[in-house]
Amino acid sequence: MSDGGSVLAVVPTLGERVDTLGAALASVRSQEGVDVRLVVVVPQDAAEAREIAAQYQAVIIDDPKRGLSAAVNAGIAAARMESYFSWIGDDDELRPGGLRALVDLIERESAVVAFGACDYMDGDNHVFAVSRAGDWATRVLAWGPDLIPQPASITRLADIRAVGPFDETLRFVMDLDMFLRLRRRGRFxxxxxxxxxxxxxxxxLTVANRDVSIAEAESVKRKYLPAPLRPLAPAWHLPVRLAINVVSSRLSKRARARVRVSL
Known part of the structure; x- marks a missing residue:
């Protein structure tokens, strides 16, 4: 395949989840029908994680140690001639044929971002829910919850370069911020x-962290609203906050129930 359909796949890791890192990298390496440049961003002293990355013939980049956004940016900086960008966590996985499906979609529709459905799995790899918001995720992105599953998305690298790197001042919602900037570039x-x-x-996620994450998301979304609408933002922030907490609690209960059943 030519570079026109190739994907830069970045996996940032602190080296603490070596039990799942191999499966994450294997899921990238096993993608068929698409050229993939696999980049792992990992601390210099994470010897076991670096060995696992080498086993999967990944390009190994030293973690800049400025947070997740900086790690993802370091991975993007390792791009060559790839057209598309994807990143997943060190305990997430791509499904067989996932990247090929997204590349076909983004090229067919001349879009900026393409995304699919995403399974929620527990620590034993059991799927207990599916995120399948579809086009509704794009419609509510500017004011509602971010329903675009990052591991299940790809973006044109040219558009990421056009809007700038991931915001390294954000701890939790760097993906939301990037998606809101990319919306100005074209279709999802x-x-x-x-x-x-x-x-x-x-x-x-502790309750405190969830609240901080939601507050950070509200601040980011307010920034991208038209100026006349910004004072009205609190009117929908409360119901969105409640919905996020309810859904998160339900997902956690399902995951815990799976753990109890498996014991």
């Missing part, structure tokens, strides 16, 4: 096909 398109899996950790 979706497919109901499941193209990735996101591992849900029911105990990873």
């Amino acid at each position: 398109v979706s497919t109901p096909k499941t193209v990735a899996s996101y591992r849900w950790h029911p105990d990873a």
